[in-house]
Amino acid sequence: MLLKKLQALGIAASWDSCGGVKHKSFRKAGIPAGFSYFVHDCSGTSEDCRLMKVLQSNKCVHDCKYCFNSSHGGMKTELSPAELAKSFSSLASKGFVQGLFLSSAVTGNAERSAEQIIESARILREKFCFRGYIHLKVLPETPRWQIFDMARYADRLSLNIEVPSKQHLHELSSTKDYYNDLEKRLLWIDKAKRKGLLRSFTTQLILGASDETDFEVLEKMSWLYENTALHRTYFSAFSPVKNTPLENKTAENAAREHTLYQIDWLLRIYGFQRDEIELALQHNGNFSYAIDPKIAIALNNPNQFPVDVNCASEKELLKVPGIGPRTARKIIEMREKRKFHSIKQLKEAGVITKRAQSFIWLDGSMQRRITEW
Ligand code: SF4
Known part of the structure; x- marks a missing residue:
């Protein structure tokens, strides 16, 4: 039963891009095939290890139209903090994983869900003396004191801002408030980072679930880099999930996701300014996905x-x-x-x-x- 829960919660977590490669075969490492739903390979990334990547719970009170957890299908379940910590510890002791990525749907309310995440991390750090990498997800509406608590146990926090503005969030969710539930929390995480309580934090946007343009995404990213200590942005190209309101919507072009990752590099690593990057935008507010954006900027x-x-x-x-x-x-x-x-x-x-x-x-x-x- 525990394996089934881990698999269901691993599949639900795989929609989050902030860590690891989905469903890789680990036969060479001696990891059983059924574990690939919740063991993810992050070698070559900043984590550079194998992560156990799961949700604490996949039962959500929110109604995000694109989300696997708001769909009617699949097994709805959750792990207690003790179950989660024990499962992780058992995988770590066998050398199957070296780090943890833990997120959750909002079950009941944000405070209760955040409490479960914090307790799982606390048990791992204090009872199992785990000193390795822990990435915790901050959920919409998480109270400020809990964000600071999470920062005590985590190497990295992340909060998915999902879309570049409140209008776009409005298209996708009737229950989440852009400023209060997301942006304000991201700024609190930034405060924890600036106080030295946290090593790094990241965010993620879903592309193509609403009709946002690349111009709006660029505007949001550059604002975040200019005004916070955000480490990096992840992207997830929308792909329709059965039994959700967007199940018949066309999947987003994977080339768009790739181009926006290149734009993110130009902003963070290459020192490009937003107005320089804007030169490569087409009239429709999007980049061409057929040409390397650095070449497009240079040509313009x-x-x-x-x-x-x-x-x-x-x-x-x-x-x-x-x-x-x-x-x-x-x-x-x-x-x-x-x-x-x-x-x-x-x-x-x-x-x-x-x-x-x-x-x-x-x-x-x-x-x-x-x-x-
Ligand atoms: S809050 Fe998160 S888990 Fe819940 S429906 Fe929205 S995206 Fe899915």
Whole structure:
């Protein structure tokens, strides 16, 4: 029975993108096939481990039209904090998992659900002395004192803002209030982070469940990065769930999710400003999903190019398609010893020259014209 509960709550948790790859086979690690519903692989990500990823409960008082937990189908169940902590501890002791991702639907009310999550984490930390990674989900309407309590036990908190504005939330839920239930809570999490009580926090948006544009998503993301210590944004392309009001709606294009992840990188890692990124938006307020957004931005901003690789700053180099943060640093390091004279040298520094050629000035000349794109 416990395995069935874990499987049902693992499937429900897999709709959350903030951690792990869904349903991977772990045969090589000796993990039974039935466990892949709640064991997720996060190697290569900031968690860099296998997570047990489950909901505490999948019975929800809210009515989000896209959500698996608000559907009428499937097994509705919950785990007590003792059951959850014991299950995790047993998986961890066998080496199947090294971290926990714990979320929940809102069962009864937010305070009761948050209490269950906090108690699970407390048992793990205090009774089982677990020192590894714990990611806890802050639910809509969670009281401030409970957010601070969660921060005591978690390495990371997250709260899914879901959509870029209250109008869009209104299309999807009749029970949640955008400012009070979501934004205000996100700002409280930010406060916990700024007080040093928390290592990091993230958020997630669902794409295509409402009719939000990429412009609105970009506006929201950049506001959050400028005004909070948000670590990163996750995206989840809408896919219809049976027995929900949106079961007949078309699934969102996966390329949109990919493009918005690239935009997120440009904002966080490459130092692009929102107004620069906006140059790549089309008339309908969306990006083209057929072209790398960094190339689209460069093509719409020709005055910034060509960039002279032998004297440009790191910031200027990062604007060139085909040059990432590591390569920009490498170029600066290499050119201190010897100036760049050839495409071959740039390739050695890690530049993707096919992309960069139209945007760089090398040894007194341009390698390709921007118009050749
Ligand atoms: S509050 Fe969360 S779990 Fe509940 S219906 Fe909405 S998205 Fe689903």
